[in-house]
Amino acid sequence: MTMFHFFNCAILTFGPHAVYYSATPLSEYDTLGTSVKAAVVYLGTALVKLVCLATFLQVSENDGFDPYQELLKALIGFIDVAGLYFALTQLTHRNISQNHKFQAVGLGWAFADSVLHRLAPLWVGARGLEFTWDYILQGLEANANLVLSISLAALASLIWLRKNKPKTLIPIIYACAGIVATMPSITSYLRRGLGWYFPKVVGFELFTSLVMAFISWQLFSACQRPSA
Amino acid sequence: MAALKKSTELLESVYSVVALLFILLACVGLCDAAAAVDVYRLIQYDMSGSPFGSRFAALNHHAASLSFPPGADLSRTVLIIPLRELNITFVREYITQKKPLGGLLFLLPEVLSFKHGGNMQVHEKEKMKKLLAELERLLVHSNIACPVYFAFENDDIDTVLADIKKNDAMGQPATATTGGYKLVIPTAEPKKVVSPTITNIQGWLSGLKADGDANQLPTIAIVASYDTFGAAPALSVGSDSNGSGIVALLEIARLFSLLYSNPKTRGRYNLLFGLTSGGPYNYNGTQKWLRSFDQRLRESIDYAICLNSIGSWDNELWIHVSKPPENAYIKQIFEGFSNVAEELDLKVGLKHKKINISNPRVAWEHEQFSRLRVTAATLSELPVAPELFEGTGSLFDGRQYVNETAIIRGVKLVAESLARHIYGHQGKNVQIFADESILAVNPAYIRSWLDLLSQTPRVAPFLSKNDPFVMALKKELADHADEVNVQHENLEGIFTFYDSTKARLNIHQVASVTFDLLLLLVLGSYLIVLFCFLVITTRGVDELISLFRRPPSRKVKTA
Numbered sequence: 066m067t068m069f070h071f072f073n074c075a076i077l078t079f080g081p082h083a084v085y086y087s088a089t090p091l092s093e094y095d096t097l098g099t100s101v102k103a104a105v106v107y108l109g110t111a112l113v114k115l116v117c118l119a120t121f122l123q124v125s126e127n128d129g130f131d132p133y134q135e136l137l138k139a140l141i142g143f144i145d146v147a148g149l150y151f152a153l154t155q156l157t158h159r160n161i162s163q164n165h166k167f168q169a170v171g172l173g174w175a176f177a178d179s180v181l182h183r184l185a186p187l188w189v190g191a192r193g194l195e196f197t198w199d200y201i202l203q204g205l206e207a208n209a210n211l212v213l214s215i216s217l218a219a220l221a222s223l224i225w226l227r228k229n230k231p232k233t234l235i236p237i238i239y240a241c242a243g244i245v246a247t248m249p250s251i252t253s254y255l256r257r258g259l260g261w262y263f264p265k266v267v268g269f270e271l272f273t274s275l276v277m278a279f280i281s282w283q284l285f286s287a288c289q290r291p292s293a
Numbered sequence: 294m295a296a297l298k299k300s301t302e303l304l305e306s307v308y309s310v311v312a313l314l315f316i317l318l319a320c321v322g323l324c325d326a327a328a329a330v331d332v333y334r335l336i337q338y339d340m341s342g343s344p345f346g347s348r349f350a351a352l353n354h355h356a357a358s359l360s361f362p363p364g365a366d367l368s369r370t371v372l373i374i375p376l377r378e379l380n381i382t383f384v385r386e387y388i389t390q391k392k393p394l395g396g397l398l399f400l401l402p403e404v405l406s407f408k409h410g411g412n413m414q415v416h417e418k419e420k421m422k423k424l425l426a427e428l429e430r431l432l433v434h435s436n437i438a439c440p441v442y443f444a445f446e447n448d449d450i451d452t453v454l455a456d457i458k459k460n461d462a463m464g465q466p467a468t469a470t471t472g473g474y475k476l477v478i479p480t481a482e483p484k485k486v487v488s489p490t491i492t493n494i495q496g497w498l499s500g501l502k503a504d505g506d507a508n509q510l511p512t513i514a515i516v517a518s519y520d521t522f523g524a525a526p527a528l529s530v531g532s533d534s535n536g537s538g539i540v541a542l543l544e545i546a547r548l549f550s551l552l553y554s555n556p557k558t559r560g561r562y563n564l565l566f567g568l569t570s571g572g573p574y575n576y577n578g579t580q581k582w583l584r585s586f587d588q589r590l591r592e593s594i595d596y597a598i599c600l601n602s603i604g605s606w607d608n609e610l611w612i613h614v615s616k617p618p619e620n621a622y623i624k625q626i627f628e629g630f631s632n633v634a635e636e637l638d639l640k641v642g643l644k645h646k647k648i649n650i651s652n653p654r655v656a657w658e659h660e661q662f663s664r665l666r667v668t669a670a671t672l673s674e675l676p677v678a679p680e681l682f683e684g685t686g687s688l689f690d691g692r693q694y695v696n697e698t699a700i701i702r703g704v705k706l707v708a709e710s711l712a713r714h715i716y717g718h719q720g721k722n723v724q725i726f727a728d729e730s731i732l733a734v735n736p737a738y739i740r741s742w743l744d745l746l747s748q749t750p751r752v753a754p755f756l757s758k759n760d761p762f763v764m765a766l767k768k769e770l771a772d773h774a775d776e777v778n779v780q781h782e783n784l785e786g787i788f789t790f791y792d793s794t795k796a797r798l799n800i801h802q803v804a805s806v807t808f809d810l811l812l813l814l815v816l817g818s819y820l821i822v823l824f825c826f827l828v829i830t831t832r833g834v835d836e837l838i839s840l841f842r843r844p845p846s847r848k849v850k851t852a
Contacts, residue, residue, distance in 0.1 A: 072813075081820070088825075194475060195802060196802055
């Protein structure tokens with residue numbers, strides 16, 4: 066019974082990644098290597114972030130929202146962006162179109178994030194007798210994270226890889242990228258500062274991820290058109 | 294027209310989604326945290342090879358209440374029965390007919406727990422006492438092939454039980470397919486207690502020997518048995534049987550040690566105080582203690598007074614004897630007690646019960662003395678002798694069942710009667726242990742020992758040789774007596790006991806298999822929808838259709 070529940074939550078958390086890979090043309094162009102490299106880069110950035118957090122952050126006793134600490138966490142969160150930049154630009158990819166490159170990188174990034182952050186709690190917790198909704202919500206969060214990662218990768222590739230962009234769209238691109246990059250801080254503010262419950266936070270994440278994905282899709286297709 | 298149709302379709306689809314959500318939620322309730330409760334197991338013992346009590350300890354089944362649908366299969370269910378809903382005939386039916394049952398959990402009202410110590414109404418007390426006595430009698434003398442546990446009611450368990458009742462009323466008892474609560478007690482299989490020991494503690498106060506008196510001084514013995522036996526050994530504190538007797542003995546020892554400390558007031562009698570173990574098992578300990586006596590010592594005992602349950606009486610106490618009341622010694626003892634009783638404004642009656650040597654059952658402690666030709670009597674509030682394993686520390690025998698004032702009056706009665714006999718003041722109206730004097734009975738002493746005894750379960754097989762409580766009794770007696778001896782013996786061979794008396798119960802709220810299957814269905818369809826959506830948006834609808842169409846066969850081409 067409980068292994069069953071673990072299996073259910075696992076396919077909710079990791080299934081979409083596999084489905085995304087097989088459904089889109091990524092599988093045809095064999096971009097698995099890119100995704101794996103992106104996952105390794107994520108691992109590296111996670112370690113660097115861990116060291117920075119341990120050095121600079123103070124552990125507070127209460128679970129309240131401390132603006133200074135959150136600001137520090139957001140700044141350290143930009144290391145994420147740096148890692149993504151590294152993965153997109155510095156790694157030598159085979160000759161794959163930019164369209165597929167950002168998708169592969171985003172996919173690898175999100176998959177590594179899910180495995181690192183959600184596999185261990187799932188294995189330890191979901192196999193127990195006691196039933197909670199937490200693991201299902203965590204799976205939904207993983208889905209939202211996948212969408213967000215891909216949209217962030219899209220915006221980042223627009224910023225760094227595409228040289229000719231329509232002038233008017235540049236500030237919008239940077240603004241959207243900024244919002245997506247600071248999503249973790251926003252969700253932690255919602256959880257601690259405003260005291261939202263987990264289901265509400267997950268709902269918010271899903272909603273914003275879809276909105277952001279739509280916006281970045283529009284931006285990307287706008288930049289595809291030859292500039293006037 | 295088309296728009297209206299479309300909107301109704303949309304509404305219907307919304308309704309179906311909402312209904313699906315409700316079904317999902319109905320399979321599992323809100324996610325409460327698991328509750329953990331202390332539970333106490335029914336005793337498990339063998340008597341002459343026949344098994345009695347609950348034979349299992351580990352538990353891992355679904356929970357149900359008494360309102361389960363009739364005819365349901367209970368072989369993998371634990372019945373939770375609060376005491377106020379207990380139906381003895383129902384339980385008796387299940388046990389005597391050996392119907393398959395996963396387990397039993399009895400919920401006792403909180404007033405009976407150690408920590409609560411509250412007050413109950415008098416008529417409620419009587420009802421509960423009768424019910425508990427009947428339940429204990431049934432459980433202790435039956436062989437039950439499932440785990441049986443007792444627990445105290447608290448808020449967590451009450452909410453769980455209310456939830457279970459609601460589910461049962463809807464007609465679905467908790468099984469693997471319908472969710473509900475699961476009770477888990479992860480203990481090992483109960484093992485035999487290897488060579489259980491019984492420890493007798495005796496204290497000796499020497500009397501004043503006049504110079505030139507070669508003979509041994511006569512001795513008076515005061516005895517009380519300190520161990521208990523009940524349906525739940527971890528709850529068997531026996532405040533009245535026999536905590537009251539122990540407390541009275543200690544107080545009498547204290548008073549006489551005060552008197553005997555000064556040679557001018559030391560009597561011409563030795564005093565022997567005995568705290569014996571093995572009481573519920575036909576006073577096995579007392580028998581072994583007496584057998585270990587020197588013949589001369591045994592002959593020097595003038596008489597022995599045994600104290601058994603003197604904590605919850607109003608106006609009447611009984612002296613039980615086995616020698617006929619016409620016997621001179623018995624007459625003397627009884628007259629002494631009656632005179633003091635009159636002054637203390639209480640009644641003392643005499644009951645005679647002949648001993649049957651061939652019957653191994655020993656109902657009163659004095660019978661062990663009588664079998665060795667020592668004059669003895671038992672002072673008790675019980676008018677008739679208790680049956681085997683009854684009245685020796687049952688579930689209702691807690692702190693609120695016993696009354697300090699009764700014990701104080703009992704102590705005064707015994708102490709005065711003994712003192713008048715020792716100092717030769719029979720018949721005279723002399724108050725040796727008067728209130729407000731140095732020799733007054735100390736209520737605080739009695740109260741503190743009674744509180745301690747009401748929190749210490751004392752079932753002999755589970756008391757080790759150096760158990761801290763036994764050591765405490767020894768130390769206390771050593772404070773009052775000149776000389777203290779401890780005797781360790783093995784409990785009589787026909788009894789075997791099994792351990793595992795206390796455990797921790799975990800209550801989990803589990804989801805049913807139906808819920809998991811439903812979730813799997815939902816997730817599967819979600820992934821398929823996601824797959825189709827992605828294929829359509831990135832590769833086009835044609836790709837999706839081509840995935841399902843078989844490639845055209847070669848035959849068509851060559852034809």
